[in-house]
Amino acid sequence: MPSVLHHTHFAGCDHDSDAALLDMLTGPTLPTPKNVLARRDSALDPLLIAAAAASGPNVTRNHYHHDFFPGVMLPEAEGSWDWTKFAGADPSAKPERRRFKYVSRQAPRRQRFPSAGPENGKENDPLKHETDPLKLADNIPHPKKRRPSLISPSSPHIAEAKSRPKTAPAAESLAALLEPALPPVEVKCMARTRIPTPHGPAFLHLYHNNRDSKEHLAMVIDPAQLADKPGPIVAPAIRSQTLDAVWSESETEMDRITRGAYVGRLSPTSQHAFDPSIETPKPAELNKDIPSPLIRIHSECFTGETVGSMRCDCGEQLDEAIRLISQPIPIPSASRLDGPTTIPGRGVVVYLRQEGRGIGLLSKIRAYNLQDLGHDTVTANLMLGHQADERGYEIAGAILRDLGLGGKASPGAISEGVRVLTNNPDKVEALEKEGVKVVERVSMIPRSWKNRQAQLAAKKPTMETTSPWIVQHEEEHEKVAGATFIGGNAVHGEDLDKYLRTKVVRMGHILPLWMMETDA
Numbered sequence: 001m002p003s004v005l006h007h008t009h010f011a012g013c014d015h016d017s018d019a020a021l022l023d024m025l026t027g028p029t030l031p032t033p034k035n036v037l038a039r040r041d042s043a044l045d046p047l048l049i050a051a052a053a054a055s056g057p058n059v060t061r062n063h064y065h066h067d068f069f070p071g072v073m074l075p076e077a078e079g080s081w082d083w084t085k086f087a088g089a090d091p092s093a094k095p096e097r098r099r100f101k102y103v104s105r106q107a108p109r110r111q112r113f114p115s116a117g118p119e120n121g122k123e124n125d126p127l128k129h130e131t132d133p134l135k136l137a138d139n140i141p142h143p144k145k146r147r148p149s150l151i152s153p154s155s156p157h158i159a160e161a162k163s164r165p166k167t168a169p170a171a172e173s174l175a176a177l178l179e180p181a182l183p184p185v186e187v188k189c190m191a192r193t194r195i196p197t198p199h200g201p202a203f204l205h206l207y208h209n210n211r212d213s214k215e216h217l218a219m220v221i222d223p224a225q226l227a228d229k230p231g232p233i234v235a236p237a238i239r240s241q242t243l244d245a246v247w248s249e250s251e252t253e254m255d256r257i258t259r260g261a262y263v264g265r266l267s268p269t270s271q272h273a274f275d276p277s278i279e280t281p282k283p284a285e286l287n288k289d290i291p292s293p294l295i296r297i298h299s300e301c302f303t304g305e306t307v308g309s310m311r312c313d314c315g316e317q318l319d320e321a322i323r324l325i326s327q328p329i330p331i332p333s334a335s336r337l338d339g340p341t342t343i344p345g346r347g348v349v350v351y352l353r354q355e356g357r358g359i360g361l362l363s364k365i366r367a368y369n370l371q372d373l374g375h376d377t378v379t380a381n382l383m384l385g386h387q388a389d390e391r392g393y394e395i396a397g398a399i400l401r402d403l404g405l406g407g408k409a410s411p412g413a414i415s416e417g418v419r420v421l422t423n424n425p426d427k428v429e430a431l432e433k434e435g436v437k438v439v440e441r442v443s444m445i446p447r448s449w450k451n452r453q454a455q456l457a458a459k460k461p462t463m464e465t466t467s468p469w470i471v472q473h474e475e476e477h478e479k480v481a482g483a484t485f486i487g488g489n490a491v492h493g494e495d496l497d498k499y500l501r502t503k504v505v506r507m508g509h510i511l512p513l514w515m516m517e518t519d520a
Helices: 002-009 015-026 046-054 156-163 168-178 253-259 314-325 361-372 377-383 394-402 425-433 447-459 468-472 494-507
Strands: 187-197 200-209 216-221 294-299 347-352 418-421 438-442
Touching: 187 216, 187 253, 187 394, 200 394, 216 314, 216 394, 294 314, 314 347, 314 418, 347 394, 361 377, 377 494, 394 425, 418 425, 425 438
Parallel strands: 294 347, 294 418, 418 438
Antiparallel strands: 187 200, 200 216, 216 347
């Protein structure tokens, strides 16, 4: 029975192929050339060879991709298909150095710290030859400079800080080292154009400066500039000296007109460029009896001016400032000389790009969330790592000097001083520090407070209302045209009252809090 099975199993087999496979497995070993390292390939597995031979004449992926001999799939490599031509690697040849993908760029310690050694200790130890302990190290970044806070000097925090003893030279020298030397502020008016507003015409000036990359603005309200010739009463025009100057010898009259250095009102038939040598008023021509121009230093407020937020009164203040500056100015009787009793309102609104009292719109929005948690505006700014007020007025002072409003000592001055629309005494002090002479501070009472007093006056006929604005805009539901989203209406609400109270109590603004009350 076994012989029958054995005969049946091998009946259809090819005995020649079996004999060839047996001869290959039991044949003599091929001679190995001298000075050639022996191959370290794994021993040939008869089962693997049998499986490859049984699959046909094609080369299998699983077989040759495991590097049984070099150069597989590369016909140009000698020995890739004929094993007898494989010569192996030359042991005397120097192998090529492999470069890693990541190479450290860190220099050795002896190069990074040449002075570090046994005699000097470690690199983190203080240097023995360093005599000034306040000198900044080279590897420590300078702290960011912050502008001085505008918290009222009467604030308890400021009073406590002033009462502390100072280590005189050390503190002053450290402050001098931390404060970088900045060049003097320089501004240049790049363009000027006429803009009609609900309160009358104005001239918008755009300024560049050497302190920041922001484009600060100045809205000059001077309707007398629309006339080609001045009237009987000489009121010098409020013009930019840098804009009217000759910028280059190659500029044309049209170049000057395009940037705004023109006289009168532009039209297809009126195109008169400004000539500084002819049309600049002389000091003898100035009328000293004309009141000083009214100005307002206003900081940008996107939420209050653009979207009408009632957390602050910034939008209302901007519109009110333009309205007040546009009011006609009465002329003293001694200077009339049978002429007009008033002249058009004249002044400037300097619009500084200092969002959120200088902390920026992002921090301002975060501060709003802290205010909703119960903190006031000052505490919210301090919690975010800012000062209560980080605004600066160096650029504002330079803009006023460029417009001839820096005071009698400034070159090209057209007035003795200015009247400032503000409730912040620190702002007046900052302007005077920049050389701007402030002859008067004009308060800005919130419109909502005026409305409350008007309502109380209506209940008590003996009281008199002194503001014409209240009589004209007594009904708040009517939309009144203005320069901002709020327009001529009043901002009101609990958030505004808290904001204004914080200004008075913690920042020293001069406002009559009794007007906030509804009961008399």
